[in-house]
Amino acid sequence: MLTYEDCIALAELTEDTSKPVGFHNALFVLDPDTRLWVSLPVEALVKHVAELHDGNDHCSRSSDYRAIAQHAISLADDSKFFASAPVGIACPGGFYQLAEGGISWVAGALQDFNRVAIVGESSTFGKGTVQQPMPIAEMMPFFAARERAGYLKLTIQKFYRPSGSSTQMDGVVPQLVLPSLMDGLEIGESFLDNAMPHDRINPAPGFKPLDDKALFLPRLKEMSQQRVNDSKDFNYIIEDVMKNKERIKNNKVYLNKATRERELAEAETLRRERNSERRQRFSSMVAEDKKAFHFFKLTLDDLDKNADLHEYDPAAENADYMRRAKDETADLDDSPKWSSGLDPVKRESIMILRDLTNLTEIARLAGAPKKSPEEN
Numbered sequence: 001m002l003t004y005e006d007c008i009a010l011a012e013l014t015e016d017t018s019k020p021v022g023f024h025n026a027l028f029v030l031d032p033d034t035r036l037w038v039s040l041p042v043e044a045l046v047k048h049v050a051e052l053h054d055g056n057d058h059c060s061r062s063s064d065y066r067a068i069a070q071h072a073i074s075l076a077d078d079s080k081f082f083a084s085a086p087v088g089i090a091c092p093g094g095f096y097q098l099a100e101g102g103i104s105w106v107a108g109a110l111q112d113f114n115r116v117a118i119v120g121e122s123s124t125f126g127k128g129t130v131q132q133p134m135p136i137a138e139m140m141p142f143f144a145a146r147e148r149a150g151y152l153k154l155t156i157q158k159f160y161r162p163s164g165s166s167t168q169m170d171g172v173v174p175q176l177v178l179p180s181l182m183d184g185l186e187i188g189e190s191f192l193d194n195a196m197p198h199d200r201i202n203p204a205p206g207f208k209p210l211d212d213k214a215l216f217l218p219r220l221k222e223m224s225q226q227r228v229n230d231s232k233d234f235n236y237i238i239e240d241v242m243k244n245k246e247r248i249k250n251n252k253v254y255l256n257k258a259t260r261e262r263e264l265a266e267a268e269t270l271r272r273e274r275n276s277e278r279r280q281r282f283s284s285m286v287a288e289d290k291k292a293f294h295f296f297k298l299t300l301d302d303l304d305k306n307a308d309l310h311e312y313d314p315a316a317e318n319a320d321y322m323r324r325a326k327d328e329t330a331d332l333d334d335s336p337k338w339s340s341g342l343d344p345v346k347r348e349s350i351m352i353l354r355d356l357t358n359l360t361e362i363a364r365l366a367g368a369p370k371k372s373p374e375e376n
Contacts, residue, residue, distance in 0.1 A: 022076035041132060045069035105159070108172040112163040114212040117220060117356060118172070119349045121180035126189035128168030129196055130157035155196070162204045169198040175217050176224050176352060178345055179237045184244030216359040223355050224348065232281070233344040236274060271335075278336050285339040293340060293350075314341030 021028045026039040040048075049065040104124040110116040131153050137146035160166050169190050189195050228234045254260055296309040315337060342350070 020076050022073040027073050027076060042066070042069055042073070043133070043135070045072065104167065104172045105161075108161045108167060111172065111175070112161050112165075112207070112209060114210040114215060117176060117215045117217060117352065118174040119176045119178065119352055120174040120345070121182050122177055123173045123188070124167070124171035125187070126167065126169050126171035128159045128166045128171075128189075128198075129155050130159070132156045158196070160201055162207050163209070164201045164203040164207075166199050166201075168196055175215070176221055178224075178228065178348060179234045179241065180345075181237055181240060181244075184241035184248075186248065214360070214363075216356065216363075219359060220352055220355055224352055227348060227351060231344060231348075232277065234348075237344070275335055282336055282339040289340040289342075295340075315339070 020040075026041050027045060028039050046065045046069045049068050107116070107118055107124075111118050133151040133153050135151055136149040140146050140149060158166060158168060171188070254263070295312055295314050297312050298309055301307075302309075
């Protein structure tokens, strides 16, 4: 009988005290960097077993390695683990994509329960399915030439939100939609060929959303729309989106040199005019922001050290910790930086949060809306 440790040295996959968990023919391990559960499919485990034995993942003992990998998953199987997991690990149907698309899944679940008012562009990408590559070589005769057999990529699962709605095609649609340059591009699952349609199943057992009246959505939309209408930056975005949609609709490019040069000159003139207007406007916004905003930084390292909050200037501090290749054209961009490091979406999100806080406080003082026992 193979033991838990014998099966591909599962002890090596244990992070802190969190041992791997088998679920739906895959082994889930805790990522030490993100602290999220990620899946290792059978194919990855077979390769891991082979490397531990002889460093070769293509050998005559592949069938033995596959049996060990599958047995490891069965030994670690715990179908109840994610169902009863604490907040932050997610639940069946959601934790698969947590490392890649987890933000939209969390947002969708919170939206279903009327816990949040989501702010953003028209929708997320709209991918609500899971694909798994299957090597064709394993289905071929033993002595057949299989080096270039390739893979079949099959759709094996579909994601559903607590309300029963799938994110396929539709994605997660914010309650408060802000203009975005992405609105003028054909990007998303709905623009792909042969994409699976959106559908809906029964809600999750025990699904009881809160009263959405406590979010004051009609009033939030009204106040936000007024600011968007008055915002020059959002109006710039809307203008660019309309132009790009018209360009896609016309579906043609002028090859005449003089025409192309005129188009480029017009675009450059528009860019310079906008930058000039922004520099003048941003200079006056800096003083206003210093009176209205105070920014504090709190990192996970600060929490570990029990460090105090410290104030900082987001416009002056570079929060990009990624190493990037040098952009040879970066110096050519003379666009002014956003005042206080707040682009239009971040700034409007702060205003919406302020509105929600004020409306909630007013309702609390007025004694309405009354909370149900579940909300207390």
